[in-house]
Amino acid sequence: MAADNDFVKEITKKSVDFSAWYVDVVRKAELADYSPMKGMMVIRPYGYEVWELLRDQLDRMFKETGHRNAYFPLFIPESFLQKEAEHVEGFAPEVAWVTSGGGEVLEERLAVRPTSEAIICSMYAKWVKSWRDLPLLYNQWANVVRWEKVTRLFLRTTEFLWQEGHTVHATAEEAEEETLRMLGIYRRLAEEYLAIPVVTGRKSDSEKFAGAVRTYAIEMLMPDGKALQAGTSHNLGQNFAKAFNIRYESREQKLEYAWQTSWGSTTRLVGALVMTHGDDSGLVLPPRVAPVQAVIVPISAGNWRETVLLHAQRLLDELKAAGVRAHLDDRDTFTPGWKYADWEMRGVPLRVEVGPKDIDKHQAVLVSRVDRKKSFVPWDGLAAEVKRQLEAIQGELYARALAFRDANTHDARSYAELRDAMAGGRGFIRCGWCGGRDCEAKVKADTSATIRVILDPPPPGFDACVACGGKAAHAVLFAKSY
RNA sequence: CGGGGCGUAGCGCAGCCUGGUCAGCGCGCCUGCCUUGGGAGCAGGAGGUCGGUAGUUCAAAUCUACUCGCCCCGACCA
Structure with a gap:
């Protein structure tokens, strides 16, 4: 790989x-x-x-x-x-x-x-x-x-x-x-x-x-x-x-x-x-709409059903009591690594690992779906930390999406700029529009972009129609749409 | 609805051109043992009318025609 x-x-x-x-x-x-x-x-x-x-x-x-x-x-x-x-x-x-x-x-x-x-x-x-x-x-x-x-x-x-x-x-x-x-x-x-x-x-x-x-x-x-x-x-x-x-x-x-x-x-x-x-590992769900917000993966060893699983079960109860949509993966037919990949593919935002080493230290390992960053958290206060991290993930995902949106929003002052943008990475293209149907149709025919929305209030600096050069009635957002 | 691609085991694929031990591989699945901190290992086993129909042929996953479905690119839409 x-x-x-x-x-x-x-x-x-x-x-x-x-x-x-x-x-x-x-x-x-x-x-x-x-x-x-x-x-x-x-x-x-x-x-x-x-x-x-x-x-x-x-x-x-x-x-x-x-x-x-x-x-x-x-x-x-x-x-x-x-x-x-x-x-x-x-x-x-x-x-x-x-x-x-x-x-x-x-x-x-x-x-x-x-x-x-x-x-x-x-x-x-x-x-x-x-x-x-x-x-x-x-x-x-x-x-x-x-x-x-x-x-x-x-x-x-x-x-x-x-x-x-x-x-x-x-x-x-x-x-x-x-x-x-x-x-x-x-x-x-x-x-x-x-x-x-x-x-x-x-x-x-x-x-x-x-x-x-x-x-x-x-x-x-x-x-x-x-x-x-x-x-x-x-x-x-x-x-x-x-x-x-x-x-x-x-x-x-x-x-x-x-x-x-x-x-x-x-x-x-x-x-x-x-x-x-989503990313190459599969789905990534924002915590607020994730059916499973935190999945507990017990690291099994020896008679794990009598040892690790009991602690995992207790943590599950605590998370649920705190209002976290938590799930315990107690399947004994899969290795921990397999389960990690499986739940990542399903987009679960936070993974909670508990193994023999953690039990000795009275801690759990939290792993974020966004960047796989690990943190070692004491059992005492675990639910609060899980909730804090879930909120942080929610915020990270929004920030990441916003950064992408902003990085792919471009201004087109000329028809050539509009065409270049659509021929390249596309994205949202801001430009002036005279309000004429013909100009809108011309852009669509040439670039397959359509007006997604008329911006209100109009951002300054879009005084000329991108298609005909006439006086702009609106500032609009062009894009190719689904 | 135009142009292109793909349909073979649950999933991913090879085989097709050049018809004839080609019904095959990996993963998954079942049984047992052994394992478990990033998709473990060994042994044994189950599973497919090769998308469908009709042709050509002694013989079709393979060639031909039609058809259904999915994907991509356009035109239409949440």
Whole structure:
């Protein structure tokens, strides 16, 4: 093997073939596997546990901001989908249709929801009567289906899990406020829990959600220099209210169309975690979303079940009592070295080793997944030290990802600079944009980069459009996207 | 949906060009002994309709056609 620390085998090197590495890690760490159904994956328990952890954080933040969960039907009658013109046009190409049921051909075919605006708005039209009913702040945890041509584990699958928030407000201002509030929650999830820095901002018209007035997104920069849209928040204005007749009577006794938002994030976030933090040894999970935060590996010797294991068990109890998601690997069929590699591949942030030597000294050995740095910690106060190190690892991972993002964010003052950047290591490219669709399309055609977000407030110094040289209306972030 | 690549045991692969002891290797798995501080050792053993279908042939993992799936690069999307 090439390097001293090259302990995990069977995984393609991240630096050699990023895509192959990604698939290897997802499958070897048992996050997910391919299913017999093309383009659809099975999320295995370990991967689902990661999803549950980040989902629980989102759910908590939703509830703290007054949102409630509800559930709407999987099927949407075609006529409902067609009520909002841009919406149906945007989604039609990737809708899966149900055309028969119970052995009979249906009179009207049913869409398997690609998103639920249509079915939810039809209900909102019934429920919203008065200004006193507003705001209506609902969220749904569900699966959706989009018939994608090309799929990738977690990043783009035919079926995926997500949450979709759908809110109704009395005024445009409240709707915009809600749209930005939820964007902020996505940012918090990404930065505080997933340890992934994001850029937030508004989408250009060509990139916005079908049927929205304004779309905002959080964008992450992946190690291969491509951007990943990791959460979107839409201000729907009155588009759907008018299409579905969602009206309320105001304080002034006037019948008004309501203002709406919708916002979503998906299991794609798990893929973002893998790509951002993983290394040649496999997965690296930020402690706050790691199903196992600390794994105890007993160093067995002689009748270890009567000696070492008892101490290991006691430490496990202590860690659990302190609120650490800890696991004791008491399998006797594997050597310690094998277990080290195994748990590293699964991304467990902290390893706790206990062996005969440690028992003599009343200590344990802590090893960080990030840099394999060892520390020898007395049993007394071990749980506190584990928690401290887990927080430190959380911070290190964020700092590392932020440093990468910053090192790969470049300014382009000319078209040549933009083209050079995209031809090289790619990354986030900041530049001026006149706001014209033609200029946006030209950049995409020449470099395959698209506007990820419009920067607000605009950083200074981007006065000219990178494509046409005309006066810039915005400073934008270009990148090639997933 | 275009261009390219790959499907052989749970995983990773060789064999294919030039059809004929090619059903093989490493890891893993099972049994036993012995071990255990970075994927231990020895001995024995189980496991595969060579992605699928149809052809060519005395004979197909190998040649041909079709088909399914996965990966990569583009166009479309969370």
